[in-house]
Every structure is written in C-alpha cells, then in structure tokens.
Amino acid sequence: MANKATQLERVATIGEITRRFPSKIGRTGLMKCLYFLEVIRGVPLGYSFRLYTYGPFDSGVLDDLRYAEALDVVTSTPVYFSGGYGYEIESSDRNEDLIGRSEEFVKKYRADVDWVIDMFASKSAASLEILSTLIYVERESREANVPVSVEKIVASVRDIKPHHSEENIRSEADWLRSKDLLAA
Amino acid sequence: MAIDSDRTYEVRCPVYGFIKFNDWEREIIAQRPFQRLRRIRQLAWTDLVYPGAMHVRFEHSLGVMNMAGLVYDGIVERSRDVLRDELGYNDDGLKRHRVLVRIAALLHDVGHGPFSHAAEELLPExxxxxxxxxxxxxxxAEIIRRHFRDVIENHPANNNYEFTADMVANFIEGGSGAGQATFWRDLVSGQLDADRMDYLLRDSHHVGVEYGRYDWRRLANSIVAVPFDQEGPRLGVEEGGWHAAEGLILARYFMFTQVYFHKTRSIFNHHLHGALEDLLPGGTFPIPKGRKLDQYLKWDDWRVLGHISSGKGGDHGRRLAERDHFREIRHTQETPDETDLDNLDEWRGKLGELLAAEISAEKSWYKIGSADVPVIADLSPRDVKSLSSYSSIVGSIKPVRQVRMYVHEENREAAEAKLSTA
Structure with missing residues (x-):
C-alpha cells in the first residue's frame, strides 16, 4: 500500500501539473486533475473529495494551492469574463526547487501526471465539472455494489446540475466511455 | 391527512437569544444519538487553557440548524429568480429543501467521537x-441511516416531503443521492457554511475571546445564489456584504492562531490521542458498520473521563488529569518557508529521541481555508469577482502550516543544549 503524500509532495504535484500543462491551468482544472489522479490513477494524494453542485471538491486543494503560491512554486492571476471569473495558474521561480525536494514522489507519478494532462487539458471548466461528476456518481455506485446504467448516471448528474442539458451530459458520458473511463 | 410541523418550541441560546424548532425537529433532538452530543465537548480540552470552553456539540448543532435556516431564507428572498431560472425551483421545492437543510444541519455532527475532532485520527482506516x-x-451518515431512519421517514410531517434517511445522509456526506438539494451543501459544509458561522461565534462566547466575532447578521443577509454563465449558480455574497464576509475570514484566521492551534491546546490534543490509543481496544474506534457502530456510540466524553479518573489511559491519561503537558521547544513561522523546512529537518536531527511530539497545523481540522467567495456587484452590469479581489486583506492571508515541536519538561535544558550546537 502506497503511503499518503506529504504536504510538500502535494505541493510538488501541483507544481508539476502546472509546469507540464500546455497552457495556463485554472483552479477548476487543477481541482479536477487532482481528483482524476487520485481516483482513476490511484495517486495517494490524501484528499477527500466530496460532491458539490460544481463537482467533486476538497478545500484542501485550495489550501495546498495557496501554500504553493506562498512558496513561490506557482502564481495565480484572476481573469474576468462576462458572467464570471477564474484564475490562471502558472509555474513560478521556485517550482523546480520544490519539486526537487519531493523528487522521488514526482518521478514515481510523472506518467500519471502526463496521462491526466493528455486526457483532460483541452477540456473546459464546465466540461470538467460534468466529467468528474459522472465519474464520482459511477464510483459511488460501484463502491456500494449497486449496479448502475449510463442512463441512470446521466439522470443523477442532471439532477445535481440542472443548468446543464441532458444531451450535454450524455455527450460527456459517451466521451468517457470512448476512453474506457466509464464502465457503465 | 398530512400533518405539517407548524407547532414551534424554543430554547435559550447564548448566541441568538432563542432557537426555535418544530415538532419534527423536536422528535429528532429527543433521539438518544442526538442527546449523546450533550456529552461531547466542542473544543476538547481547551478548558485547560481557556477555562470557559466547556460547551458541547449539542448546543452547536441547534445553532447550526438555526443559522442554516436564517441564511436559507435570506438566499431565497434575494435569489428567487436565479433559483427558479437556473435550478428549476418553485415555491414548493424551496419549502421542501428548507426542511431538508435544517434537518441536515441539526444532524451534521452526530458522528463525532469523544472530545470532537481531537479523536478523529483514531478512526479506523x-x-x-x-x-x-x-x-x-x-x-x-451511518448513524442517520441506522438510528434516525424511523424519526425521519415515519414522522407524520414527512408525508409532506417524503424524505428518506439516505437522502439526509447523502446530503451530509457528499453523496449523489441528495440530487437537486446538492446545491445547498455549501450551506452546511462549504466556505460560507452555517457550521463555521456558528462555531466561530459560539466558541468565542464560551472561550471568552473576541477573535471569532463578525457581523453575522449582515453576512446572513448578504449571501445569495450567484449566477455563473457556464458552470451554474453557486453561493456567494452581494457587494454590500463583502466586508461582513471579510470579517468571517479574518475571524477564522484569528481563532485558528489564537485558540484552535494554541500551543498548549494542541499538545493536550496529543495527550488525548495517546490516552485514547491506550483505552480503545486495538487502539482505534470501531468501524461505522452494523453492531460496531452501536459500540462506537457508547464512546463519549463521560466514558473517557471515567477511565482517566480511575487511572487508566497510560502516561498521557495521567498528564491530562494532572495538567502536566509536554513543552514547546521550537516552532516555525505560521507559513513555513524553505528556510523553515530546512530548520525542521535540522531540529529533528538534533533532538533525536528528545523530540516528544511534533504537531502540524496542516493536520488540524480547524483550517483557515482559502476563501474563493464570489461577490456580485450591486450595480449593472453586475459583474462577479472573487472576494480576494475586493479585499486585499483576504487576498494576502496565507495558509497557516505552522509546525510545533515539544519535549518533556524535564528535558527542556538538554534539548536547548542540543539545538544550540552548531
């Protein structure tokens, strides 16, 4: 059984994702990438994601992000657009030094970080919220040994996120199935 | 015929004056697992530092229910259009989920072990x-499913709502079974939740400090459902209330540094951990399944205090009884930088076996948290920005990750001598 990551290893993982991400990553992108790393790839980050209307969330991720900012591993810049705001997170001066402090951990899970970036870097924040919620609902059913169909998962997600259309949620579910990430 | 819970009862509360509840909520409060919260202190052994901190989870739970209801009503009053247009709510739906939110808020802490969060690290894997x-x-969640099912599902008032115990449990534990009500989870467990809105005020009152006070009435009257174009609505505050939200964030910071992560309170949590490890069969609490859950419910402060009073709990139990705690020898800055991280390694190496305990703020349940509260402008075009873009103070608060190191009192001089060597 793998040991849970230390806080420095989690900060280094945030630094590594940010450094390797092909563009500036947002907070939602970071939150969901860490979720996928933990639950799909089994990286023992030690977060406890719970379901909110905006998808699986752990405030510990934001705490670690703030600590990463305090250590000058990453910088966050707010960006504003019509009908909302977000953040652009970039690798900063001390990133490589901090990653060096957790080199073994980062090296061990580098392929998983590459995988999560390849798979999800092109997705929007809204799409990542739906994708992660679909995975959350399916995993929950699997852990409870309750058989569940894709129709039921889509209906559950629609119930939680009524501002998204059923077609949209279904389309994201189909994408996950095409990548073998949704077994139902 | 369905019976609505419109008869109200009230109890005195040091924070709100009175807390009102209906017949159904009264029945829930009367259940034994809820009454057990009278025997679980809110702040563990904090009274060994702040003598007034003797309050219990019972009154906090009533307070969270009260606060959740107040905030819910305010949100509905100010955000009815958003709730209707974006989330499909009608008046019946809003009334229904108000009932659910209050019940969930009331029950959100029934799973606490003796001395609240101090025992959390002894929950099994x-x-x-x-x-x-x-x-x-x-x-x-499991206690609600096993012990509150009957009072939730079979109370006559539930004929109006058809709630299930699973729905309440899912709402609290973050399961998908809460469905549309998931939107309101932030109100019970989120950045602007009724839980912390209540405990900051209540803890301040009992501890006797001013650090946790903020303008809660203004804040409760400022929280709204903020529309986000793509992701959908989420809870935030109106522009006029951002100073009240700022006050809440600052209250959390002050309470964390002055009370929750106080050096002596923290080491007594360590001693409690050690004493419980000694008292619990196998060193951990029973799992939350079947009859083991009933065994878990038998653990409360009274039982632990009884054991400690009769000389059990090992050296840590004795230390609790005699207020004989380990002494802090070094700590890092509140937010350790790289020099601090190097210092920690050096101190560990020098102290060796003299290091009796190392406690990190990172592992504390009471975190300051990184606030990302949306604020919606009062004037057109009603832009939405983060609270940290309004408040330079909130934007500057760093997460507290302080680490404290402790030694036995009798080893203090030897430890200092070792630490001062080159």
Whole structure:
C-alpha cells in the first residue's frame, strides 16, 4: 500500500501539473486533475473529495494551492469574463526547487501526471465539472455494489446540475466511455 | 391527512437569544444519538487553557440548524429568480429543501467521537482506500441511516416531503443521492457554511475571546445564489456584504492562531490521542458498520473521563488529569518557508529521541481555508469577482502550516543544549 503524500509532495504535484500543462491551468482544472489522479490513477494524494453542485471538491486543494503560491512554486492571476471569473495558474521561480525536494514522489507519478494532462487539458471548466461528476456518481455506485446504467448516471448528474442539458451530459458520458473511463 | 410541523418550541441560546424548532425537529433532538452530543465537548480540552470552553456539540448543532435556516431564507428572498431560472425551483421545492437543510444541519455532527475532532485520527482506516481513514461525517451518515431512519421517514410531517434517511445522509456526506438539494451543501459544509458561522461565534462566547466575532447578521443577509454563465449558480455574497464576509475570514484566521492551534491546546490534543490509543481496544474506534457502530456510540466524553479518573489511559491519561503537558521547544513561522523546512529537518536531527511530539497545523481540522467567495456587484452590469479581489486583506492571508515541536519538561535544558550546537 502506497503511503499518503506529504504536504510538500502535494505541493510538488501541483507544481508539476502546472509546469507540464500546455497552457495556463485554472483552479477548476487543477481541482479536477487532482481528483482524476487520485481516483482513476490511484495517486495517494490524501484528499477527500466530496460532491458539490460544481463537482467533486476538497478545500484542501485550495489550501495546498495557496501554500504553493506562498512558496513561490506557482502564481495565480484572476481573469474576468462576462458572467464570471477564474484564475490562471502558472509555474513560478521556485517550482523546480520544490519539486526537487519531493523528487522521488514526482518521478514515481510523472506518467500519471502526463496521462491526466493528455486526457483532460483541452477540456473546459464546465466540461470538467460534468466529467468528474459522472465519474464520482459511477464510483459511488460501484463502491456500494449497486449496479448502475449510463442512463441512470446521466439522470443523477442532471439532477445535481440542472443548468446543464441532458444531451450535454450524455455527450460527456459517451466521451468517457470512448476512453474506457466509464464502465457503465 | 398530512400533518405539517407548524407547532414551534424554543430554547435559550447564548448566541441568538432563542432557537426555535418544530415538532419534527423536536422528535429528532429527543433521539438518544442526538442527546449523546450533550456529552461531547466542542473544543476538547481547551478548558485547560481557556477555562470557559466547556460547551458541547449539542448546543452547536441547534445553532447550526438555526443559522442554516436564517441564511436559507435570506438566499431565497434575494435569489428567487436565479433559483427558479437556473435550478428549476418553485415555491414548493424551496419549502421542501428548507426542511431538508435544517434537518441536515441539526444532524451534521452526530458522528463525532469523544472530545470532537481531537479523536478523529483514531478512526479506523477505510478498507481498500490506500490508508484513508474514516471521518466523523462517515459515522454521521451511518448513524442517520441506522438510528434516525424511523424519526425521519415515519414522522407524520414527512408525508409532506417524503424524505428518506439516505437522502439526509447523502446530503451530509457528499453523496449523489441528495440530487437537486446538492446545491445547498455549501450551506452546511462549504466556505460560507452555517457550521463555521456558528462555531466561530459560539466558541468565542464560551472561550471568552473576541477573535471569532463578525457581523453575522449582515453576512446572513448578504449571501445569495450567484449566477455563473457556464458552470451554474453557486453561493456567494452581494457587494454590500463583502466586508461582513471579510470579517468571517479574518475571524477564522484569528481563532485558528489564537485558540484552535494554541500551543498548549494542541499538545493536550496529543495527550488525548495517546490516552485514547491506550483505552480503545486495538487502539482505534470501531468501524461505522452494523453492531460496531452501536459500540462506537457508547464512546463519549463521560466514558473517557471515567477511565482517566480511575487511572487508566497510560502516561498521557495521567498528564491530562494532572495538567502536566509536554513543552514547546521550537516552532516555525505560521507559513513555513524553505528556510523553515530546512530548520525542521535540522531540529529533528538534533533532538533525536528528545523530540516528544511534533504537531502540524496542516493536520488540524480547524483550517483557515482559502476563501474563493464570489461577490456580485450591486450595480449593472453586475459583474462577479472573487472576494480576494475586493479585499486585499483576504487576498494576502496565507495558509497557516505552522509546525510545533515539544519535549518533556524535564528535558527542556538538554534539548536547548542540543539545538544550540552548531
């Protein structure tokens, strides 16, 4: 059984994702990438994601992000657009030094970080919220040994996120199935 | 015929004056697992530092229910259009989920072990989850499913709502079964939740400090459903209330540094951990399943105090009884920088076996948290920005990750001598 990551290893993982991400990553992108790393790839980050209307969330991720900012591993810049705001997170001066402090951990899970970036870097924040919620609902059913169909998962997600259309949620579910990430 | 719960009762509350509840909520409060919260102190052994801190989870739970209802009503009053247009709510739906939110808020802490969060690290590991331990929320959810099912599902008032115990449990533990009500989870467990809105005020009152006070009436009257174009609405505040939200964030910071992560309070949590490890069969609490859950419910402060009073609990139990705690020898800055991280390694190496305990703020349940509260402008075009873009103070608060190191009192001089060597 793998040991849970230390806080420095989690900060280094945030630094590594940010450094390797092909563009500036947002907070939602970071939150969901860490979720996928933990639950799909089994990286023992030690977060406890719970379901909110905006998808699986752990405030510990934001705490670690703030600590990463305090250590000058990453910088966050707010960006504003019509009908909302977000953040652009970039690798900063001390990133490589901090990653060096957790080199073994980062090296061990580098392929998983590459995988999560390849798979999800092109997705929007809204799409990542739906994708992660679909995975959350399916995993929950699997852990409870309750058989569940894709129709039921889509209906559950629609119930939680009524501002998204059923077609949209279904389309994201189909994408996950095409990548073998949704077994139902 | 369905019977609505319109008869109200009230109890005195040091924070709100009175807390009102209906017949159904009264029945829930009367259940034994809820009454057990009278025997679980809110702040563990904090009274050994702040003598007034003797309050219990019972009054906090009533307070969270009260606060959640107040905030819910305010949100509905100010955000009815958003709730209707974006989330499909009608008046019946809003009334229904108000009832659910209050019940969930009332029950959100029934899974706590003796002395609240101080015992949390002794909850057992979840099978097949890579060393992840159960949290008190898992116990809360199972206790609701097993012990509150009847009073939730079969109370006459439920004919109006058809709630299930699973729905309440899912709402609290973050399961998908809460459905549309998931939107309101932030009100019970989120950045602007009724839980912390209540405990900051209540803890301040009992501890006797001013650090946790903020303008809660203004804040409760400022929280709204903020529309986000793509992601959908989420809870935030109106522009006129951002100073009240700022006050809440600052209250959390002050309470954390002055009370929750106080050096002596922290080491007594360590001693409690040690004493409980000695008292519990196998060193951990029973799992939240079947009859083991009933065994868990038998653990409360009274039982632990009884054991400690009769000389059990090992050296840590004795230390609790005699207020004989380990002494702090070094600590890092509140937010350790790289020099601090190097210092920690050096101190560990020099102290060796003299290091009796190392306590990190990172592992504390009471975190300051990184606030990302949306604020919606009062004037057109009603832009939405983060609270940290309004408040330079909030934007500057760093997470507290302080680490404290302790030694036995009799080893203090020897430890200082070792630490001062080159």
């Amino acid at each position: 979840i099978p097949g989850r890579q060393g992840e331990r159960y949290k008190h929320e898992h116990y809360t």
